[in-house]
Amino acid sequence: MGNCLKSPTADDISLLRGNDSQDGSEASSEPPPPYQESVHVPMYHPAPNISRPASQLTEEEQIRIAKRIGLIQHLPTGIYDGSKKIRECVICMGEFCVGDAVRYLPCMHIYHKECIDDWLMRSFTCPSCMEPVDAALLSTYET
Amino acid sequence: MAMEKRLQKELQALVNDPPVGIKVDADQIGQNLSEWLVNVDGAPGSIYNGEKFQLQFKFGSRYPFESPQVVFVGPNIPVHPHVYSNGHICLSILTDDWSPALSVQSVCLSVVSMLSSCKEKKRPPDNAIYVKTCSKNPKKTRWWYHGKQCYHSEYKTSLLGMSSMGINT
Structure with missing residues (x-):
């Protein structure tokens, strides 16, 4: 001892x-x-043209962002296999390569997962058709 | 970097295959592509036919997730109900209705189409006060978009104030 x-x-x-x-x-x-590199502080976007660290969000914004993250996780993802009609991600304007991680929106537009998730955190609409994503999500749940 | 990669593609497309009446001067664009000047012609058949304008684009590091700053610059600022004499443009896709699927080309085409639909050359009703009080960055203006008229929010507030006092505007 x-x-x-x-x-x-x-x-x-x-x-x-x-x-x-x-x-x-x-x-x-x-x-x-x-x-x-100083410690990376994740930025959040309570509105498309606003960026703030988590510590500067109101409680309401925090809740909305948390809900948003949850909803995004519900949207289907996949691996690009070259069989789709859409060949380019309009967000980065890069062509899809076989093996790229993609996300499908309810309107059937597809984007690189990384590109669209970044946008959906700012605005929950499809960049191509401006269709609100949550309305479509809710209706698919109802049916 | 995502922003530079995308701007490189946009520039290439715009130089190689420009839409009629839109021309970008690639030599004027700096190395990091964050500021462009685009020459825009008034559309044939519109009241701006034959006029030449210049649009300045400024891109932040969050482009295309955030809209570029777009203003008219140079000697000829179109006289239009949505264009202030300092070059600021009241167009919803430049702020609230921005989408990362939009591009320099689609913004230029929207601006030309906005000009083309105009029947009478007139400045916005709040031009004088706006150009005196606005920020240099048009994205800092809180715009109110409604159909034919376009106001920045301070003006709208004063309009509402006047109508509530029984003054017709």
Whole structure:
């Protein structure tokens, strides 16, 4: 028991000392550490042209965004296999490649999953036909 | 970067296959593509026939998820009920009705079509006060879009105020 308690304490001190002296020498002899990206703060879009971090959203906006994330997860996704008529994602204007992750909207327009999810977080409409996505979702649930 | 990649494609398409009356000067566009000047001709058959205009596009890093800033610049600003004398345009697709499926080309065509449907060259009714008080960025204006008339919100408030006082506008 005595050993168990003692050894970690001794170790801790030696580690601290070691670190201290190392840090000191590093600071004096080497340039500061390379630039590191500051912690990524996710931005949310309570409206299409507004971007705010989560900490600056009202409670109402937080709830709406949480609901939105839930609804987006309900929309079917797939892997592009080259068989669809739509060949280009109108958001990035890039052609679909076999193997790309795509998401289908109720109006049957398809987009890269990454592209459309970014848009749906701002506006819950189809970029191509402006059809509101939630209305279509609700009606498919009713039937 | 998604924004630059897409703008590169748009530029290529617009240079290679421009719609009639719309011309982009690719040499004027800087390296990062964030600012464009597009030359737009008044449509034949419209009251702007033969006139030449210039549209300035400014793209933010969130384009195409956020709309570009689009204003008329240069010596000839069209006299139109939705175009302020400082070049700001009251057109819903430039703010509320923006969609990432829209593009520089479709915005130019919408602007030309907006001009073409006009029968009388007239400035917006709130032009004087708007150009004195507005932000440089037209996206910061709260526009009210309704059919033929177009007001920025401060003007609308004053209009509502006047009508509630029994003043006919």
